[in-house]
Structure formats: C-alpha cells, structure tokens
Amino acid sequence: MKKQRKALSLLLAGAMAVSLLAGCGDGGNANEDPEKENTENNEGEDSENGDEEPVVLKWVFPAGEQEDAASVLEKVNEIIEPKIGATLELEFVEFGAYADKLNMYMSSGADFDLCYTSNWCNDYVQAVAKGGLYPLDELIENNTTLLKDAIPEYAWEGTKIGGEIYAVPNIQIMTTGNAYYILKDVAEKYGFEGETADPEMMEAFLEKVKAGEADLIPYLVDAGNFADTLSPWLTDYEVLDSTLGIGVKEGSSEDVTACVLYETEEFKDAIATLRDWYQKGYIREDVASVGDQQADLNSGRIAVYISRNKPGGAASDSAMRGQEFIMVPFETPLVTTGGILSTMTGINKNSEHPEKAIQFLELLFTDQELYRLLAYGIEGTHYTTDENGQITYIENSGYKTDADWAIGNTFMGYSLAGQEVDVLEQTEAMNDSATKSPVLGFTFDASNIQSEYAQIASVVAEYNLLWAGTLDPEESYDEFIEKLYSAGMQTVVDEYNRQIQEFMATK
Amino acid sequence: MKKKHKNRQIGLILFLTILSVLIALPFLILVSISLSEEERILSEGYGLLPRGLDFSAYEFVFKNPASILQAYAVTAEFSVITMVLSVLLMALLAYPLSRREFKGKKGISLYIYFTMLFSGGLVPTYMVITQFLHLGDTIWVYILPSLISPWYVFMMRTFFQGIPNEISESARIDGAGHYTIFFRMILPLSKPVLATVALFMFLAKWNDWYTAMLYINKESLVSLQYMLQRIMDNIKLLQEMPSGMTVNIAEIPSETIRMAMAVVVAGPALLVFPFFQKYFVKGLTVGSVKG
Numbered sequence: 001m002k003k004q005r006k007a008l009s010l011l012l013a014g015a016m017a018v019s020l021l022a023g024c025g026d027g028g029n030a031n032e033d034p035e036k037e038n039t040e041n042n043e044g045e046d047s048e049n050g051d052e053e054p055v056v057l058k059w060v061f062p063a064g065e066q067e068d069a070a071s072v073l074e075k076v077n078e079i080i081e082p083k084i085g086a087t088l089e090l091e092f093v094e095f096g097a098y099a100d101k102l103n104m105y106m107s108s109g110a111d112f113d114l115c116y117t118s119n120w121c122n123d124y125v126q127a128v129a130k131g132g133l134y135p136l137d138e139l140i141e142n143n144t145t146l147l148k149d150a151i152p153e154y155a156w157e158g159t160k161i162g163g164e165i166y167a168v169p170n171i172q173i174m175t176t177g178n179a180y181y182i183l184k185d186v187a188e189k190y191g192f193e194g195e196t197a198d199p200e201m202m203e204a205f206l207e208k209v210k211a212g213e214a215d216l217i218p219y220l221v222d223a224g225n226f227a228d229t230l231s232p233w234l235t236d237y238e239v240l241d242s243t244l245g246i247g248v249k250e251g252s253s254e255d256v257t258a259c260v261l262y263e264t265e266e267f268k269d270a271i272a273t274l275r276d277w278y279q280k281g282y283i284r285e286d287v288a289s290v291g292d293q294q295a296d297l298n299s300g301r302i303a304v305y306i307s308r309n310k311p312g313g314a315a316s317d318s319a320m321r322g323q324e325f326i327m328v329p330f331e332t333p334l335v336t337t338g339g340i341l342s343t344m345t346g347i348n349k350n351s352e353h354p355e356k357a358i359q360f361l362e363l364l365f366t367d368q369e370l371y372r373l374l375a376y377g378i379e380g381t382h383y384t385t386d387e388n389g390q391i392t393y394i395e396n397s398g399y400k401t402d403a404d405w406a407i408g409n410t411f412m413g414y415s416l417a418g419q420e421v422d423v424l425e426q427t428e429a430m431n432d433s434a435t436k437s438p439v440l441g442f443t444f445d446a447s448n449i450q451s452e453y454a455q456i457a458s459v460v461a462e463y464n465l466l467w468a469g470t471l472d473p474e475e476s477y478d479e480f481i482e483k484l485y486s487a488g489m490q491t492v493v494d495e496y497n498r499q500i501q502e503f504m505a506t507k
Numbered sequence: 508m509k510k511k512h513k514n515r516q517i518g519l520i521l522f523l524t525i526l527s528v529l530i531a532l533p534f535l536i537l538v539s540i541s542l543s544e545e546e547r548i549l550s551e552g553y554g555l556l557p558r559g560l561d562f563s564a565y566e567f568v569f570k571n572p573a574s575i576l577q578a579y580a581v582t583a584e585f586s587v588i589t590m591v592l593s594v595l596l597m598a599l600l601a602y603p604l605s606r607r608e609f610k611g612k613k614g615i616s617l618y619i620y621f622t623m624l625f626s627g628g629l630v631p632t633y634m635v636i637t638q639f640l641h642l643g644d645t646i647w648v649y650i651l652p653s654l655i656s657p658w659y660v661f662m663m664r665t666f667f668q669g670i671p672n673e674i675s676e677s678a679r680i681d682g683a684g685h686y687t688i689f690f691r692m693i694l695p696l697s698k699p700v701l702a703t704v705a706l707f708m709f710l711a712k713w714n715d716w717y718t719a720m721l722y723i724n725k726e727s728l729v730s731l732q733y734m735l736q737r738i739m740d741n742i743k744l745l746q747e748m749p750s751g752m753t754v755n756i757a758e759i760p761s762e763t764i765r766m767a768m769a770v771v772v773a774g775p776a777l778l779v780f781p782f783f784q785k786y787f788v789k790g791l792t793v794g795s796v797k798g
Contacts, residue, residue, distance in 0.1 A: 064737075064741070065726045091724060092724075093724070094737060094740070094741065095740070096736070096737055096740030096741065097720050097737070097740075100720060100721070101720070101721070104629075104630070104633050104721060107630040107633070108630060108633050108634040108637065108638065109634075110637070294761070295545070295761060295762060299546060299550075301550075
C-alpha cells in the first residue's frame with residue numbers, strides 16, 4: 001500500500017514536471033506566432049503589389065568582428081539592391097569558432113543564407129550528408145546566367161557530390177604540389193641551384209649544410225604530416241587520404257585504382273633515406289618529441305622545409321616568417337578535389353531566399369567592385385592603392401577581413417604591396433595549365449569504414465616515426481604493414497576501389 | 508619520546524615543503540616564461556628565471572586594453588552573480604530534501620538525480636537556449652543554465668543532514684518557522700559547504716569559454732577565457748595559413764604569449780582562493796570536536 005502511494009506520488013511529480021514544460025512551450029509559441037504571421041503577410045503583399053521590399057540575405061562571414069562593417073555594407077547594398085532586390089547582412093564568426101558554430105547553426109535550423117564551407121573547416125562532405133546545404137544545380141540553372149561561366153569547369157567538377165553541386169567554389173590557387181623552401185643565404189653559401197630539385201640533390205646539399213652550419217637544423221620533418229613529409233618521394237602519386245595512406249598513381253586516367261602508399265617502393269626508399277638523414281644529423285635529434293616547429297622556422301633555425309609550390313610562395317613565406325627563403329619545386333602542380341574543396345561558399349538548406357542568395361553569389365563573382373568592397377573594404381578608408389595596382393591596408397581602419405580567399409574569386413582582387421606584381425596572373429595561369437587529377441570530383445564517403453579508419457589511424461600514429469627517421473625501418477616496417485592489415489587495410493582499399501569505380505562510371 | 512615527536516615533525520615539514528615547492532614551481536616557471544624574450548626561449552629553453560626581460564607578450568595580450576578589460580568585467584559579473592544565485596538556490600533546494608518530515612523528497616531527489624545521468628544533448632540544448640528561451644547574446648546565457656548542479660545539491664543535502672536535528676528542533680520550540688531556521692540556523696552552520704560550492708561555481712564560471720563560443724556573437728559580451736583563446740587561435744591561424752603579407756608573424760611572440768595569458772587568467776582566481784581557504788579548513792574539522 002505504502003509502495004503504491006510512493007509510485008503514485010512519483011508519477012504525479014513527473015506529470016507535473018511535464019505539464020510545466022508543456023506550459024512553457026505554449027507560451028513560447030504564442031509569443032512567436034505573431035512574428036511569423038507578420039513576415040508571411042509581408043511576403044504575400046510583396047508578391048501582390050510587385051513592389052518588392054528588399055529581402056535581407058544573412059551571410060555568416062568567416063572573419064573576426066569588423067568595427068566599420070556598416071559603412072562597407074552600405075556601399076555593398078547600393079550595388080546589390082537595385083540589381084537583385086536584396087540587401088546583405090554579415091554575421092562575423094572567426095575561423096577558430098567557425099566549424100563549431102556552423103555545426104550548431106545547421107543542426108538547429110538557424111536562420112541564415114550563406115556560409116563558408118570547405119574540407120578543413122565546416123566540413124563540406126559532412127554538411128551535405130547532414131542535409132545542411134542547398135543543392136545548387138537547378139538553382140543556378142534557373143536564376144543565373146553568368147555564374148556558370150565565371151568559374152572554370154574543372155572547379156565545378158570538383159565540388160560535385162553524387163553528381164550534384166552543393167557549394168560555389170571560391171577561386172584561388174587550386175593546385176597541389178610541393179616545393180622545398182630553403183633559407184636564401186644558406187642556399188647561396190652552399191650553392192644550391194636549379195629550377196627543380198629531388199631528394200638526391202637535397203642530400204648533397206644537406207651534407208654541406210650539416211658540415212658547415214653547426215647551429216642550424218638542416219632539414220625539417222613533421223611526423224604528423226605524412227603528405228608533405230613524403231611528398232619529395234611520392235611525386236608520382238596523388239594522396240587521397242594522408243592518414244590511411246591511400247593514393248592513386250598520377251596520370252593513369254583509364255585504369256584508376258587506389259593503392260596503399262605505405263607499400264610502394266617509393267615509400268620504402270623514402271623511409272630508408274630519412275633514417276639515414278636522421279643518423280647523419282640532418283634531422284633534429286628531438287624530432288620524436290618536438291611539437292610545434294613554427295617558432296623555429298620563424299627564427300631561422302631550420303634550413304629547409306616543405307610547403308606548397310605556388311607563385312609568390314617564396315616572397316609570402318619570407319614576409320610571414322621574417323626570414324628570406326627561396327622556393328625550389330619538386331612536384332608538378334596538379335588540380336585535385338582537395339585543392340578545390342579548400343574554400344567554398346554554400347547556401348543554407350533552410351534559407352528562405354535561395355534564389356536571391358545564388359543571384360548574390362553571381363554578382364559577387366562577376367562584379368569586381370562588389371568583391372573588392374567585401375574583401376578589402378573601401379579604397380582610401382581601409383586601404384590604399386599604389387602605382388602598381390597593389391594595395392596596402394590602413395592600420396586600425398575598422399575593416400580588414402583577411403578573407404579575400406574565402407569569399408569569391410581572388411583573381412578579381414588585388415595583390416598586396418610586397419608581393420610580385422603579377423602574382424595573381426601567375427597563379428591563375430598555374431591553375432589553368434596544371435594537370436587535372438584523374439579522380440577530380442571524387443570524394444570518399446568514409447561512413448562504411450569508420451572503425452577501420454580509427455584503428456588504422458592509431459596504428460599510423462604508433463609508427464609515424466618511421467618517416468621522422470627515429471624508427472629503424474629494418475626492424476619496424478614489416479610490423480607496421482602487418483598491423484595495418486590486421487586493422488582492416490584491405491577493407492579500406494576495397495571500399496576505395498568500389499567508390500572510385502562507381503565514380504568513374506558516372507563520369 | 509619528545510625527540511621522536513620532534514623528528515616526525517621535521518619529517519613532515521620537509522615533506523610538505525617539497526610538496527609545496529613542487530606545486531609552486533610550475534607556476535613560477537609559467538610567470539618566468541611569460542616575461543622572457545621569445546628568441547631566447549627558443550634557443551635556450553624554459554628556465555626558472557626569465558630569459559631576458561620582455562613585456563611584449565603582455566603588450567600583445569593587452570594590445571586592445573578596452574576589450575580585455577570589458578571581458579574581465581563581463582566574466583567577473585556573471586561569475587559572481589552565478590556564484591551567489593546558485594548557492595542560494597541550491598541551498599534552498601537542498602534544505603527540504605534534508606528534512607526527514609518532507610514527504611516528496613524521494614521523487615524530487617530522483618528528478619534531480621535523473622538529470623545527472625541523462626541530458627538533452629548538445630543540439631537540443633542549443634535549440635532550447637537560442638530559439639525557445641532566446642538567451643543567445645545575453646549575459647543570462649552564462650548564468651541561468653548553470654544555476655543548479657545536481658552534484659552540489661546532494662553535497663549540500665548531505666551536509667545539512669549532518670547538522671543535529673536538535674538544533675532546528677530547539678529553534679522550533681522557540682517559535683521559529685522554516686525560513687527562520689533555514690536562514691538563521693542552518694545557513695550559518697553550513698558555511699564550509701557553502702564556501703566550497705561557491706568557490707567551485709566561481710571557478711567553473713571563471714574558466715568558462717564554451718558558452719561564449721556557442722552562444723555569444725556580441726563582442727561586448729565575450730568572456731575572458733574565450734577572448735584569450737581566440738587570440739591564440741588567431742595567432743595559430745596566421746601561422747598556418749598566410750593569406751596576406753600584412754603581418755610578420757615572426758614578430759608575434761607565441762610561446763611567451765601562451766604563458767602570459769595563463770597568468771592573466773589565473774590571477775583573480777588565485778586571489779579568490781585564500782579568501783575561501785579558512786572555510787575549507789573549518790570544513791575539515793566540523794564534526795570532529797563536539798561536546
């Protein structure tokens with residue numbers, strides 16, 4: 001009897017709690033409804049009268065808060081309002097928080113129209129899988145005329161998922177391919193010359209550096225960065241996943257099959273060489289435990305490192321690090337899916353005005369004045385132009401987004417004073433002339449191999465010192481491969497090949 | 508006999524000295540790094556004494572003093588409000604649960620306990636807070652969702668139960684109601700637990716950056732931790748993906764800045780601690796010596 005009563009009281013308490021919540025719910029709805037009706041009414045009137053009140057497009061903009069955004073937006077709206085009947089509103093979210101915030105926005109159906117998406121921040125493939133991005137093919141077809149041609153065909157190709165475009169690719173450097181960056185005075189002192197290089201040339205150079213410069217770390221290695229560290233040896237391969245070590249052979253456009261990069265002859269050669277370099281002292285002794293090496297680079301303690309082969313690369317890295325570097329490429333540039341997916345603008349699936357949003361993007365990609373306004377601000381107020389047509393930012397002007405590469409076509413923008421004058425033209429030429437990857441547009445769906453992925457990742461993390469030179473390949477290599485396969489490497493390769501074949505069939 | 512006692516005393520003092528040195532050392536090194544020259548840190552490594560004397564890390568953190576001070580003010584404001592309100596509310600909730608004569612306490616305890624095990628998850632929480640309660644971009648988003656913490660409620664209840672029932676009974680005989688008993692008898696006797704919970708709540712809020720990241724877009728409402736974290740993120744971003752040539756990142760001290768930030772953030776929390784400390788000691792002795 002007593003027990004029953006207890007249960008009853010519990011039930012009552014629960015019921016009360018629930019009804020309390022429900023009560024709140026009603027209140028909330030009642031508050032919200034009038035607003036909704038209002039907007040609906042407005043829209044109704046608009047279409048009837050034909051006298052449209054401008055739609056407000058909200059763009060979650062990948063940059064920190066800009067104090068003087070209002071004056072820029074005023075000018076932006078002067079341009080876009082007469083053309084598409086919409087005004088722009090920016091919500092600034094810094095890159096540090098962008099992925100987390102957008103994840104919340106998309107999951108909760110927040111109200112915005114445009115957002116940044118890519119393969120490294122606010123992940124494009126995941127966003128599409130979650131249904132967060134608006135499919136664009138029909139939208140582009142029906143609402144725009146110039147947008148399609150404003151962006152190269154291969155770039156559109158790269159953004160397709162299941163044959164459908166979900167984001168407009170921003171245009172910047174789209175090629176991958178690496179180069180050695182060498183401290184200029186060291187390179188001159190020890191006579192490193194040549195337009196291109198390979199590991200053998202590098203070895204001869206490193207030997208001289210090691211002998212002559214006791215204070216310098218001759219060669220930078222980053223065990224956590226498989227793709228860059230091994231790129232001098234894997235020049236014939238395109239890396240599809242740098243954790244799994246999956247790649248395809250470049251230039252084999254007909255019979256494309258995925259291979260395990262860890263098993264290639266080139267990889268074995270690479271780890272043997274790196275081991276040798278480590279023992280000879282070309283690689284820092286504490287490479288296994290060192291974390292962030294940026295500071296060493298910036299203080300000029302490292303003679304050679306590997307980074308992207310790009311026009312103006314030496315100048316921009318030199319300016320960034322405060323040390324003079326020269327750039328010597330060892331890989332030919334290749335346009336890959338990854339290069340294209342690294343910066344795009346998408347439209348929110350829940351956007352109320354997707355047509356206006358795509359029209360705005362069309363304007364952004366065709367109207368140079370508009371793009372320059374958003375990317376750099378107002379001339380004379382936020383930046384100045386010199387006789388070469390290069391710009392210098394005015395300090396503390398209240399608008400400096402540093403996001404020109406994240407919001408449109410950088411080739412419509414400016415180069416900065418200090419860069420080579422024709423760096424944009426060179427970059428564009430490099431994009432257009434570069435070989436296109438045989439699997440351009442292919443994105444791997446990893447949902448079937450998630451547990452294998454995690455297991456392989458932990459095996460790789462255990463053995464990645466193989467390419468830092470501290471693990472002896474003769475002892476550990478076979479073990480490494482064995483563990484990879486027991487972690488499910490074969491399943492992964494098969495899955496890759498299945499998806500690649502499917503992809504090639506639709507091409 | 509006396510000598511043995513003395514020996515033991517010396518051993519204890521020695522042990523505690525070493526222990527406190529071990530605790531204090533990392534913090535001293537932290538301060539020293541934050542004052543060092545970045546260049547020399549890179550070439551010589553960390554040291555107990557600053558390598559050179561250089562305030563540029565602090566200069567960088569305080570480059571925009573107005574916004575840092577504002578973040579300080581915002582953080583202090585919501586930390587203090589949360590601390591006071593949450594202790595009061597949790598005590599008010601814990602008191603009835605500690606009373607034997609209260610009939611519904613099992614049900615309510617279960618209701619509170621339930622939230623300890625199950626939560627709505629991140630996305631639903633986010634939706635409730637932004638779209639239903641409309642707390643986004645207000646100071647209340649820092650305060651309201653964290654007012655009641657089940658763990659501390661039970662901690663307080665247990666403490667209240669430990670206070671002899673005779674005390675409230677004698678008050679009752681003198682004609683006191685529940686409110687009088689609660690505010691004039693129970694609360695003063697419970698200072699140790701109140702102070703402990705208050706300190707923990709304060710520290711938890713002081714170190715809160717996640718709330719700001721999710722719910723705050725207004726610059727004027729950003730919390731201190733989040734602002735400092737953003738400074739760090741932006742330095743990292745500048746280092747990793749150079750978009751322009753406008754900043755020479757080699758000039759931005761990154762090692763020393765990290766430590767300078769830790770000092771800036773830890774400062775007030777360190778000041779608060781001694782204030783609460785005497786209650787901790789009391790908390791340990793409560794119940795040990797009773798007539």
